[in-house]
Amino acid sequence: MSTPLESWVEETAKLTKPSKIVWCDGSEAENERLAEEMLRDGTYIELNRRTYQSSYLHRSNPNDVARTENLTFICTPEKADVGPTNNWMAPDEAKEKVRPLFDAAMKGRMMYVVPYIMGPEKSPYSKIGVELTDSAYVVASMRIMSRMGKVALERLGSSSQFVPGLHSLGDLDPDRRFILHFPEENLIWSVGSGYGGNALLGKKCFALRIASFMARKQGWMAEHMLILGLEDPSGKVTYMAAAFPSACGKTNLAMMVSALEEQGYRVWTIGDDIAWMHIASDGTLRAINPEAGFFGVAPGTNEKTNPNIMGALHRNTIFTNVALTASREPWWEGIGGPTPSGLVNWRGEIHNGNSGAAAHPNSRYTVPASQSSSISPRWDDPEGVPISALIFGGRRAHLAPLVFESRDWQHGVFVGATMASETTAAATGAVGVTRRDPMAMLPFCGYNMADYFAHWLAIGPKLKHPPKIFHVNWFRRAADGKFLWPGYGENVRVLKWMLDRIEGGADANETPIGNVPTPGSFLLDGLNISPAALDELLRVDPTAWVEESKAIGRFFDKFGDRLPAELRTEHKALADRLERSVVTVK
Numbered sequence: 075m076s077t078p079l080e081s082w083v084e085e086t087a088k089l090t091k092p093s094k095i096v097w098c099d100g101s102e103a104e105n106e107r108l109a110e111e112m113l114r115d116g117t118y119i120e121l122n123r124r125t126y127q128s129s130y131l132h133r134s135n136p137n138d139v140a141r142t143e144n145l146t147f148i149c150t151p152e153k154a155d156v157g158p159t160n161n162w163m164a165p166d167e168a169k170e171k172v173r174p175l176f177d178a179a180m181k182g183r184m185m186y187v188v189p190y191i192m193g194p195e196k197s198p199y200s201k202i203g204v205e206l207t208d209s210a211y212v213v214a215s216m217r218i219m220s221r222m223g224k225v226a227l228e229r230l231g232s233s234s235q236f237v238p239g240l241h242s243l244g245d246l247d248p249d250r251r252f253i254l255h256f257p258e259e260n261l262i263w264s265v266g267s268g269y270g271g272n273a274l275l276g277k278k279c280f281a282l283r284i285a286s287f288m289a290r291k292q293g294w295m296a297e298h299m300l301i302l303g304l305e306d307p308s309g310k311v312t313y314m315a316a317a318f319p320s321a322c323g324k325t326n327l328a329m330m331v332s333a334l335e336e337q338g339y340r341v342w343t344i345g346d347d348i349a350w351m352h353i354a355s356d357g358t359l360r361a362i363n364p365e366a367g368f369f370g371v372a373p374g375t376n377e378k379t380n381p382n383i384m385g386a387l388h389r390n391t392i393f394t395n396v397a398l399t400a401s402r403e404p405w406w407e408g409i410g411g412p413t414p415s416g417l418v419n420w421r422g423e424i425h426n427g428n429s430g431a432a433a434h435p436n437s438r439y440t441v442p443a444s445q446s447s448s449i450s451p452r453w454d455d456p457e458g459v460p461i462s463a464l465i466f467g468g469r470r471a472h473l474a475p476l477v478f479e480s481r482d483w484q485h486g487v488f489v490g491a492t493m494a495s496e497t498t499a500a501a502t503g504a505v506g507v508t509r510r511d512p513m514a515m516l517p518f519c520g521y522n523m524a525d526y527f528a529h530w531l532a533i534g535p536k537l538k539h540p541p542k543i544f545h546v547n548w549f550r551r552a553a554d555g556k557f558l559w560p561g562y563g564e565n566v567r568v569l570k571w572m573l574d575r576i577e578g579g580a581d582a583n584e585t586p587i588g589n590v591p592t593p594g595s596f597l598l599d600g601l602n603i604s605p606a607a608l609d610e611l612l613r614v615d616p617t618a619w620v621e622e623s624k625a626i627g628r629f630f631d632k633f634g635d636r637l638p639a640e641l642r643t644e645h646k647a648l649a650d651r652l653e654r655s656v657v658t659v660k
């Protein structure tokens with residue numbers, strides 16, 4: 075008798091008609107064999123073997139360089155179940171429409187069976203997925219990003235408890251590109267893209283969209299959050315999770331080399347993109363990183379912004395859409411130093427300065443997490459780490475102060491639900507437009523966001539010590555357009571302020587939006603920042619916030635009656651506090 079997995083593989087092969095089915099074991103030998111094949115067919119480009127061992131460059135189709143949110147659908151019987159922020163198709167209609175695109179799609183190609191675990195191998199919180207794909211690049215990427223192969227197959231056994239994900243490159247035509255989620259069946263279908271979150275189905279599709287749906291039913295949380303540990307001078311480590319939209323610095327924050335290392339503050343990395351958090355029996359919120367690697371944005375990464383990752387990228391790394399130097403090393407804008415001559419751009423053309431950036435703005439590295447020297451000794455702890463702070467944030471050139479603390483859990487959920495950020499190159503579409511991105515989950519929540527807010531509200535009271543909730547903005551600009559805050563390793567000063575708040579120290583001023591640090595409550599040793607810049611960073615402008623509050627009201631209106639009443643209450647309280655404060659200022 076065949077197992078549920080075997081039956082599904084067989085059934086899929088009948089539809090997609092591959093020339094061969096390859097069951098992946100995740101071994102070194104298999105990885106080397108695939109690399110050789112990809113070097114032969116041009117999927118991989120060899121890098122300098124001496125300086126970038128077992129590392130490769132991949133160039134994706136120029137029409138396929140970022141997630142495509144407009145082609146991403148949640149397929150549930152009722153449209154109302156996906157809410158106003160998701161694209162919807164009815165499951166039957168979606169299958170009818172997209173099944174023909176899979177018909178014989180793998181003719182002349184391999185179909186790889188890729189079993190994988192999201193989460194530490196032995197964690198009770200981990201889950202199994204299986205991706206069927208015709209892309210060897212996806213197989214090699216999944217091997218870095220998850221616990222892939224034999225370990226997963228052994229854990230699965232003959233069980234039907236896995237998330238099936240069917241992926242085909244199709245013909246890479248955006249008109250025939252669909253990323254479909256069927257949360258009621260735990261099923262994923264993706265066709266027409268070989269890039270990132272569209273194609274590595276364990277990441278956004280499973281670990282966020284499908285998992286968020288599961289998490290609501292099962293009483294846990296699947297969040298778009300990095301996880302870090304902040305070590306204090308006594309050696310105690312406090313764990314924090316932070317949600318920022320894609321390409322807003324989660325990776326750099328999680329891997330930061332602390333500017334306060336001499337004072338005994340150090341940052342340890344658990345994860346850089348996704349957190350699965352459970353209410354543990356001791357009443358703490360416990361987080362695991364479901365991933366095993368980092369799929370990070372390359373441009374802007376250098377020895378100063380992220381020395382830990384720079385050290386990690388010299389082996390076992392796949393680079394996607396970066397530029398190539400004459401000595402066959404990867405290169406991108408903001409890597410540091412002058413632009414070398416003889417560069418080949420991400421499209422494979424000689425870089426001449428007229429053809430835009432040499433590396434695509436959303437070019438990436440895919441690297442095993444264990445290779446970063448910042449990796450926490452507890453990064454694959456099966457029980458996860460207890461979370462003491464949750465941090466929301468985004469890119470706001472104006473308005474949001476460097477940091478503020480919410481009053482309590484309910485207010486914190488309001489702060490997360492009303493987050494906004496300027497868009498980046500991580501998704502197709504305009505860049506730099508401010509959009510509301512609740513909990514950084516706008517493109518990743520697998521159900522109605524109003525219900526997601528209700529789920530958040532319900533979690534807090536179930537925790538013995540709910541984490542404190544903060545909001546940060548590293549991206550505030552002065553009147554001359556320059557960033558006010560140096561960011562990167564200096565962000566540890568903000569984390570330290572949070573730690574002090576958790577432990578009952580550090581002063582704050584109450585403002586209409588929350589508690590903002592007093593300038594004196596920051597440890598500023600060794601940082602050259604003017605008192606005026608610090609004042610501006612911490613300033614809350616009630617008049618500007620009145621406008622923000624109106625925009626929040628319009629955003630909330632989208633959800634109609636489904637929006638939890640608590641959030642309306644919080645919004646009203648904010649509006650009242652702002653009104654009082656505008657009157658006082660006048």
Ligand code: SAT
Pocket residue numbers: 140141269270271272277278320321369500501
């Ligand atoms: O979704 S991707 O995995 O392509 C990257 C991101 O947007 O975080």
Ligand code: MN
Pocket residue numbers: 298319320321347
């Ligand atoms: Mn992300």
